[in-house]
Amino acid sequence: MEHGPDFVIEQPIDRYTAEDQAVWHALCARQAKLLPGRACAEFLAGLQGLSVVGEGIPDFARLNRTLRAATGWELVAVPGLVPDAVFFEHLAHRRFPTAWWIRKHEQIDYLQEPDVFHDLYGHVPLLMNPVFADYLQAYGQGGMKAGRLGEITHLARLYWYTVEFGLIRDASAPGGLKIYGSGILSSQAESIYCLDSASPNRVAFDLLRVMRTKYRIDTFQKTYFVVDDFAQLFDATRPDFRPYYESLHGMAELGSGDLDAGDTVITRGNREGWADSADV
């Protein structure tokens, strides 16, 4: 697939097969049953606003008319994972890199690389929320600076534990928590596990704590970080990160399942079923 230095391609809208459309529909239908009561209200409102469910794999150009009007964001089709520097540059300009292809039926429960269901269904609805939309652009700007400072690892952890696997407090939920992380919202099994399982830790969000914490890309999270609201995320990423990077160099890294003396622990996991393999 030909692409320029920014990895952007035309969405090959006429290359979707009947199987692709059936997989998209099955994934949407599964999450539509599961997410009410689990996903944060802002995600469900965004999904509603985009009106992507009910039809097949959406035409990005059509969605962009709605998304641009809401928060100035737009989707750009890409072949798949793009290099960090390219990814951050797009986010800094309110462009969300969205894989154009969808997983095969046999991968319906899990795939490593983001496909259009993860990127579009998982990430895009929250871009309809002004505060989250501002956070993600600020994150992209921070990422471009981090790249120049050699601090991508710390910033990738922040993305991982918030944008991809974040939980948010919600008094209306039985356990007081709801989901906003896209990696969870696009996964049936993890949408259940992250709230219902006694196995993982759930710890109050703290910026430095998150940036110290390694993560695994191949199983459910051992630790979920919980924000009070999106304003907390946006406020945390407003300052210049250089002093944070300085203090991080003096702090020990933490494993994905570790707890730390300074943690505000919401639930301490019983660690059941944890495979002991390498964190990144």
Ligand code: HBI
């Ligand atoms: N590329 N297409 C795509 N989607 C992502 O979510 C993505 C990426 N490249 C890098 C990346 N995410 C993460 O490493 C961020 O932490 C930068």
Ligand code: FE
């Ligand atoms: Fe993602």
